[in-house]
Amino acid sequence: MPSFLSLCGFWKKRKGHDIEANVSQGLQLPTWITEAKIVKKQDSFLQFLGKYKEQNWFQIPHFMTRKGRFHEPIFLKGSCSSENVAASLVDSASLDESKILKNISEKIKPCLNGRCIYLVGMMGSGKTTLGKILSEALGFSFYDCDALIEQAFGGSTVAEIFKSYGEGFFRDNETEILQKLSSMHRLVVSTGGGAVVRPINWRHMQKGITVWLDVPLEALATRLTAIGTDSRPLLHNESGDPYSKTLKRLSTIFKERVEAYANADARVSLQNIASKLGIEDVCDVAPTTIAIEVLLQIENFLKIR
Ligand SMILES: Nc1ncnc2c1ncn2[C@@H]1O[C@H](COP(=O)(O)OP(=O)(O)O)[C@@H](O)[C@H]1O
Ligand SMILES: O=C(O)C1=C[C@@H](OP(=O)(O)O)[C@@H](O)[C@H](O)C1
Numbered sequence: 001m002p003s004f005l006s007l008c009g010f011w012k013k014r015k016g017h018d019i020e021a022n023v024s025q026g027l028q029l030p031t032w033i034t035e036a037k038i039v040k041k042q043d044s045f046l047q048f049l050g051k052y053k054e055q056n057w058f059q060i061p062h063f064m065t066r067k068g069r070f071h072e073p074i075f076l077k078g079s080c081s082s083e084n085v086a087a088s089l090v091d092s093a094s095l096d097e098s099k100i101l102k103n104i105s106e107k108i109k110p111c112l113n114g115r116c117i118y119l120v121g122m123m124g125s126g127k128t129t130l131g132k133i134l135s136e137a138l139g140f141s142f143y144d145c146d147a148l149i150e151q152a153f154g155g156s157t158v159a160e161i162f163k164s165y166g167e168g169f170f171r172d173n174e175t176e177i178l179q180k181l182s183s184m185h186r187l188v189v190s191t192g193g194g195a196v197v198r199p200i201n202w203r204h205m206q207k208g209i210t211v212w213l214d215v216p217l218e219a220l221a222t223r224l225t226a227i228g229t230d231s232r233p234l235l236h237n238e239s240g241d242p243y244s245k246t247l248k249r250l251s252t253i254f255k256e257r258v259e260a261y262a263n264a265d266a267r268v269s270l271q272n273i274a275s276k277l278g279i280e281d282v283c284d285v286a287p288t289t290i291a292i293e294v295l296l297q298i299e300n301f302l303k304i305r
Helices: 097-112 127-136 145-153 160-164 166-184 198-206 218-228 242-263 269-277 287-304
Strands: 005-013 018-024 040-042 045-051 055-060 074-077 084-092 115-122 141-144 187-191 210-214 266-269
Touching: 045 198, 097 127, 097 287, 115 127, 115 242, 115 287, 127 141, 127 187, 127 287, 145 160, 145 187, 160 166, 166 187, 166 198, 210 242, 210 269, 218 242, 266 269, 266 287, 269 287
Parallel strands: 115 187, 115 210, 141 187, 210 266
Antiparallel strands: 005 018, 005 084, 018 045, 040 045, 055 074, 074 084
């Protein structure tokens, strides 16, 4: 693997310190950074955008490759003093996403100051799946609100609790669990899809950072139809084939809740990730890629604050 790459392109100064480097496509790229892995802006140009921090250095921040993977920042050495100057790659990292996830986690962890991360989103949006990945990467503990409620009821399932005591009773327990968790630190919490409807729950969750996993309803319906809706009692009252009735019910619930989800500190849109990567089916975006995006969105939020 070459450790040094000569990029022939030209630098263009933009808006004070912003520069844009359009690098022609006929580059001699090493095999691990093929053209397909860099965002292509126009037919014959690959475009890198970033801040020109020091005289001779240009950093391409974490970027997503077209194959749906994240690449670590790349450092280019160059100059913006004249056009068509050479730029050189002086540092590179492997494409191993787990390593990237770990690196970003280590960077973000001190900024969290022990604050918990609350994942909110519709049923099946991946709160539990991503919660586990993120907690491991950050070295935080993972809690799933539904599982805690089930434990508190001697192992009864959410569906059984709904059936025996009603939704209101389940929601009261959900609030109680969130209140308990809100006094703790260094947790990643997977909330139930409906936790966002009660303002009191937001008061608890806002002690930490809330992240909305925004997944297209069709993808949710596909996932939930595949695993069955037995454990999700709110999906039980429609007629039709399993996919259509799940989608119909999800659409109704989403309309009622979308404004509440939008209260979250950060939003991770699976559709946006897939579009950026040129991936047609959002279901093809790997959980680790989404976890990385969650951390990047948290980083954005922390910078804005
Ligand atoms: N990124 C993903 N791509 C494909 N399937 C996923 C993804 N994330 C989660 N799933 C699947 O979707 C289903 C619901 O995920 P889960 O994490 O339990 O969601 P939630 O906790 O939000 O209800 C599970 O079968 C899980 O394996
Ligand atoms: O959306 C909802 O109101 C619910 C979502 C479920 O959790 P998941 O989001 O983990 O499926 C569970 O809390 C309960 O079935 C109610």
